[in-house]
Amino acid sequence: MADATTEEVRAAPTGQARQEGDGAARAEAPARPSPRARPEVTSGREVTLLVWRGDASGGSFVEYRVPYEEGEVILDVIHRLAATQAPDLAVRWNCKAGKCGSCSAEVNGRPVLQCMTRMSLFDPREPITVAPMKTFPIVKDLVTDVSFNYEVASRIPPFSPGPPDPDGKRRMAQTDVDRIQEFRECIECFLCQDVCHVIRDHEENKRLFAGPRFMVRLAELEMHPLDNLDRRPLIRGEFGVVMCNITKCCTEVCPAGIHITDNAIIPLKERVVDSYFDPIAWLGRKITRRPRRTPVTRPWSAEAAS
Amino acid sequence: MAEIETHDLDVLVIGAGGAGLRAAIEAMARGARTGVVCKSLLGKAHTVMAEGGIAAAMGNVWPEDNWQVHFRDTMRGGKMLANWRMAQIHAQETPDRVLELESWGAVFDRTPEGLINQRDFGGHRYARLAHVGDRTGLEMIRTLQQRAVAMGMEVFMECVVVRLLLDQGRIAGAVAYWRESGRFVLFRAKAVILATGGIGKAFRVTSASWEYTGDGHSLALWAGAELMDMEFVQFHPTGMVWPPSVRGILVTESVRGDGGVLRNSEQRRFMFDYIPAYYAAETADSEDEADHWYDDKRNYRRPPELLPRDEVARAINAEVKAGRGSPHGGVFLDIASRRDAEYIRRRLPSMYHQFKELADVDITTTPMEVGPTCHYVMGGVRVEADTCAATVPGLYAAGEVAAGLHGSNRLGGNSLGDLLTFGRRAGLAAAEYATGLGTQPKVDDAEVDAIIASSLAPFEREKGENPFTLQYDIQSTMQDLVGIIRTEEELRQALEELAVLEERATQVAVGGNRQYNPGWHLALSIDSLLAVSRCIATAALERRESRGGHTRDDYPKPDEEFAKINHVLRLEDGKLVLRREPLPQMPPELQALFEEDH
Known part of the structure; x- marks a missing residue:
């Protein structure tokens, strides 16, 4: 239907006088429906979604029947739901390609990026539940208040390099940065924070444990070949690395495939333990007199720093 | 005026992608009271999607590379329509911006000597893109974000600017709303830096996210500033x-x-x-x-x-x-x-x-x-090359929202350097302007009330246009009639269809309440999408030649006459007016770079 209408309208003469240099030539066009095709689903497929709707005061799962096409992801279906049935459905998204980490949610109970979760994973006869991340307070529908993460980030002392080489450049071997580059693949979707047992079910622990995302950040700084600060006192104290009990749930849900537990948290635990209890390291510190890096014992504060 | 949350700033930066964050960092470092507003959470801006790298003549892989070669590549890539001074500044300063990013914690891929590695890209004579695998944008935004956080930057996340405010023709601030609560917020600011990115959502097939609705372009236009080169849209x-x-x-x-x-x-x-x-x-x-x-x-x-x-x-x-x-x-x-x-x-x-x-x-x-796929708009706010100042005092623009650096076609890798180099310059110039201004310009309360009232109007219509449908129809018109290959007939038809869409846009209706309501958010960006769409179609109709990102089936070749001009657009009594502006002339020593045998 759409094609025929399109042809018809596009073939019609415009009948407009040419107006030099003045782009404001507004046509006296009658109000008419758009001549162009709209995104209609032709596959005949439909799915039942149970979407959590509500806000801080409460809410519940609401059932919707939504058509979908082959090759689509959950986020496409959520968008179609918004465009056709629930225009005020709150959902965050940006890149739609697994690069920005905005559309985190719990689909059938699993923390995932909606943009990377294909419909072909599900049995079309079963309803799919879509819920917000549980670890963070609800704002509305699928949107949660993730400010906890931004607050933790602001307390981490930033990268602190020494001066560059005399030619103004800095040198690091690729092999020495391979492991920190893995950590910098983090897209801050906060799914690891969502799934972490330490903070998911224990609000009070958010004061004591920074969560897997920030263990990754701390590991990156700790292992950076050019960084001059020693954050181990903070990693042990303020950021609470010892609270992690290595269940590896964070690693399992990481859409960037970062080996959070094995490559970040366990090495941090080892470094912290070594620096406190390893007699050889203790002796080494006594002998070398001056530590290579400046130990930081207080969390970062921009006001204090400036 | 009703009670409204108000913030007083020297410099308000709109957008927290590469250009916005770099601008804010500079303005803050220069002592200006600086705030950043962004539509998404911090760290999610479109910059995060950039993949290839930052083009910078650092000479780490090819010692023969230097700014003159990069300058020449940029000018030729833009089919000689770029602002020569912007291309020069970009080629000269981007290497320093890359090193600066490294000193703030960016971890680029390395050469065997341990230097920042550089890769080949289209239109660049030498391998010169500093990169991190194919996720350079993520590295860049995270680094700038972490720098801004460490400085204690004030960031207003999930906050959307709807209009700029003027006082006697100068910038006085902006009215915005919080997406979370739907409440309005007033920024009184001496200077505003637009760093809002592009217009990709005006097209159906696009690499852009929902944010790319041409906000900065339209805010500038409505505030009386000029846009330039809007016919040039890059289809990647x-x-x-x-x-x-x-x-x-x-x-x-x-x-x-x-x-x-x-x-x-x-x-x-x-x-x-x-x-x-x-x-x-x-x-x-x-x-x-x-x-x-x-x-x-x-x-x-x-x-x-x-x-x-x-x-x-x-x-x-x-x-x-x-x-x-x-x-x-x-x-x-x-x-x-x-x-x-x-x-x-x-x-x-x-x-x-x-x-x-x-x-x-x-x-x-x-x-x-x-x-x-629609990827980038070369056109944007017309700015001074050295300061990024728009034609309205106190208004600055950097990054994709600004015009000039890329001429009629942007080379891959030249965007990230643009963000850093001109973000920094905009921050610097805006901070200086704000410091020199002394008193805070006055905000007209009645105007603020009117902006809020019209923003809330979609809730008051019982039934009307669905914003999602309207956006799709705008995209279809632009995709089908103002896309990669254009003709006079189709461009005229597009302008007619846009007129109908503009009429329909006055009848947008939304349901629900103001709390995190994407339907309402989209409704508020429809005017902006329509404004940039009209600008693109208008400039495209007037450029009767093919050059760079603008291809006319009815004028398939470049035309010498059009090689000498930029199209400049502005509103005059609410009507869009186009004029031809002669290209600034390159000094002889730069001109010579194109005459040598390369």
Whole structure:
């Protein structure tokens, strides 16, 4: 239907006088429906979604029947739901390609990026539940208040390099940065924070444990070949690395495939333990007199720093 | 005026992508009270999607490289329509900006000597893109974000500016709303820096996210500033074409930079059939020569797959039109048969991931299907090259929202350097302007009330236009009539359809309440989408030639007369007016760079 209408309208003469240099030539066009095709689903497929709707005061799962096409992801279906049935459905998204980490949610109970979760994973006869991340307070529908993460980030002392080489450049071997580059693949979707047992079910622990995302950040700084600060006192104290009990749930849900537990948290635990209890390291510190890096014992504060 | 949350600032930065954050960092470092507003959470801006790298003549891989060569590549890539001074500043200063990013914690890929590695890209004579695999944008935004956080930057997240405010023709602030609560907020600011990115959501097939609704372009236009070069929209040659849900998502040019080639359904490397005379001298004319170039750039010419984006996009378009496309209406991008799997996974990890997860395609064994996607707008706010100042006092623009650096076509890799270099300059100039201004300009309370009232109007209509439908219809008009190949008849028809859409936009209705309501948010961006769409169609109609990102089927060749002018647009009594502005003249020593035999 759409094609025929399109042809018809596009073939019609415009009948407009040419107006030099003045782009404001507004046509006296009658109000008419758009001549162009709209995104209609032709596959005949439909799915039942149970979407959590509500806000801080409460809410519940609401059932919707939504058509979908082959090759689509959950986020496409959520968008179609918004465009056709629930225009005020709150959902965050940006890149739609697994690069920005905005559309985190719990689909059938699993923390995932909606943009990377294909419909072909599900049995079309079963309803799919879509819920917000549980670890963070609800704002509305699928949107949660993730400010906890931004607050933790602001307390981490930033990268602190020494001066560059005399030619103004800095040198690091690729092999020495391979492991920190893995950590910098983090897209801050906060799914690891969502799934972490330490903070998911224990609000009070958010004061004591920074969560897997920030263990990754701390590991990156700790292992950076050019960084001059020693954050181990903070990693042990303020950021609470010892609270992690290595269940590896964070690693399992990481859409960037970062080996959070094995490559970040366990090495941090080892470094912290070594620096406190390893007699050889203790002796080494006594002998070398001056530590290579400046130990930081207080969390970062921009006001204090400036 | 009703009670409204109010913030007093020297410099308000709109947008927290690469340009916005770099601008804010500079303004704050210069002592200005600085605030950043952004529509999404911090760290999610469009910059995060940039893949290839930052073009900077650092000479780490090719010592022959220098700013003059980069300058020349940029000017030629933009078909000589770029502002020469911006291209010069960009080529000269970007290497320092990259090193600065490294000192703030960015971890670039390394050369064997331990320096920042640089990769090949279309239109760049030497391998000069500083990069991190194929996720350079993520590295850049995270680094700037972490720097801003460490400085204690005030960031207003999920906050959207609806109008700029003026006091006697100067910037006085902006009215915005919080997405979370739907409440309004007033920023009284001496200077505003627009760093809002592009207009991709005006098209249906696009690599852009929901944020790209041309906000900065329209805010500037409505505030009385001038826009320039709006006819030049870049269609990136390689977007995903299948499955339908990912149509338009970007496939980085690095695939070609790292050895990938384009083939049609007959397995022919068709780019050899589309080498324009302009680039013939420096482009290989046989597969053998092209394949040698990756290892020996001194003795061999570059493969035609690495021609500037406009050339490649047009070629793909022509192949598909001629019936030699792939099953889903694109062409094949093949790196599987050219590089080993380990190399592909190391150099292009996110592409590997993206195709595996979204299309079920293993790019180490199977060619990708790709086609053109709306990617970038070269046009934008007309600014002074050195300060990024727009034509309204106190208003600045940097990054994609500003015009001038890229002329009629942007080279891949020149965007990230643009963000850093001109972000910094805008921050510097805005801070200086704000400091020099002394008193805070006055805000007109009645105007603020009127802006709020009109923003809330969609809630008051019982029934009316669905904003999602309206956006789709705008996109369809632009995609079908103002897309990659244009004609006078279709452009006129587009302007007519836009007039109807503008009428319909006055009847947008939304339901629900003001709390985090995407339907309402979209409704508030419809005017902006329509404004930029009209600007693009208007400028495109007037440019009766083909150049860079603007291709006219009825005027298929470049025209000397149009080589001398930019199209400048502004509102006069609510009407869009276009004028021709002569190009600024390059000094003789730079002119000479184009006369030598290269």
